[in-house]
Amino acid sequence: MKKNLVLGVLFILPIVAYLFFASGIHNFAKLPILTTSVKELDFAPEVELKDHITVLGFLGDEIPAEGGTLFNLNQKIYTYFSQFDDFQFVYLVPEGTDKEKLQDVIDELSQISDMTHWKFVFTTTDNIKSVFNSLKSPYKLENDHGSPYIFIIDKEGNLRGRDDDEDVGDLYGYNSTDVAELANKMKDDVKIVLAEYRLALKKYNAERKK
Structure with a gap:
């Protein structure tokens, strides 16, 4: 009887452990959608979300x-992510901003990074407000129509973030002035979104080969 009990535990325990960790991995690999259908940049046909x-x-x-x-x-x-062709940085910039000063900054960055996936879109303040409002975040644009917060948008045009952040609860955007937040939160969250699409692509390719 004891022998059968021990064998049963040894058989069942690995299965329970596998299910536990598989569930954890599944949950980890999904970054919550906080807002659906962020406004597409239809005023900038050269850049698409x-x-x-x-x-x-x-x-x-x-x-x-x-x-x-x-x-x-x-x-x-x-x-960390510039090698992915489908990854991009997009910044909306109000018309009238000093283009030469911005170009100087871009030139400085170009000395240490390939700026291929950086996109700076000059547009009207109305367009900027429209896109920002479509995020439905708790933040507000500042007087210069900029924001310290940056946002992760997935391939379907949804805003991704955290709904259980230990500091603020719902984390819609990441404070670009806070180096620790970028390194400890945003970096991990971008990894999760990229991994999600890579796993989906691997699964699709595997199913096609069957």
Whole structure:
């Protein structure tokens, strides 16, 4: 009797452990959708959110000479994921912003990174407000029509974030002035979204081969 009990435990325990960890991996591999149908950039046909994993930002018309948060993002986020063709950084910039100053910053960044997947879109403040409002986040645009918060948009145009963040609960965007938040939260969350699509692609390819 004892022998059968021990054998039963030894047989069942690995299965229970597998199911537990498989469930954990499944949950980890999904970053919650906080807002559906973020407005597409129909005013900028050269840039699309659809079929891209996008880090979306709002630069404002005041460009720091040293680049400010753009350098933080380049070092803490962009350099880790720039090898993915479907990954992009998109910043909306108000018309009238000093293009030469922005170009100087881009040139500085180009010395340390391939800027292929950075997109800066000059557009009207009405367009900027429309896209920002479509995120349905608790944040507000600042007076220069910029924001320190940046957002992860998936290939279907949905805003991804956290609904159980230990600090704020619902985390719609990431504070680009907070290096620790970029390194400890946003980097992990971008990894999750990229992994989700990579796993889906592997599954699709495997099913096609059957």
